[in-house]
Structure formats: structure tokens, C-alpha cells
Amino acid sequence: MYKKLARLNEIKEGLIKVVETRYASIAITKVADKIIAFEDVCTHDGESISNGKLESGSIVCPRHFAKFELVSGKALCMPATEDLTLFEVRISGEDIEVDIED
């Protein structure tokens, strides 16, 4: 079910907004004009990955430095072997809506 989690003007490239829902912590950012929403959990050992470093379309976990491609969620290097959980996003006017089970 889609829920409004942010406004378009709140999300900028190079920044991450985290929204707590009952279901999950959802991190939202923008990459090459595309809004990306992903679970704020590193698949290696559960670190809050929104505290990681953004690097040209990827994010690096602050704990053991696994790297993930944001557009696909793909784990790009060890120690992570599982991809990030991404959520479907749709834009409704100025609102960013994310498909979550809440």
C-alpha cells in the first residue's frame, strides 16, 4: 500500500531522509533525478546504512564498508552478499509515496 513519506522538495541528491514507519525505517534519496527508497538496514549485519557515504550512485556502509548500488540495491562488494531492500516509489503531485506494508 502506497503511503506518503516525503515531499519532492525535501529530497535532494547527496542527502538521505529517513522516515520511521511501523514496518521499517525507510531511507529516501535521489540519484540522477530518480527517487529511490530503501530499507535503512545493511544486509551484512544490520547497520543503519543511511549513515554511510554516498558515492556517485552508490552507498558505502559505515561499519564494514560494503557497497550497494542505489538504483538496483545490488550488493557490489563484500562483506555484503545480499542486495538492499528497495521499495516501489510513485510521485503524486509534490508527494513521494512509497509502497510499504504499514
Ligand code: FES
Ligand atoms: S554492517 Fe554493513 S558492512 Fe557490515
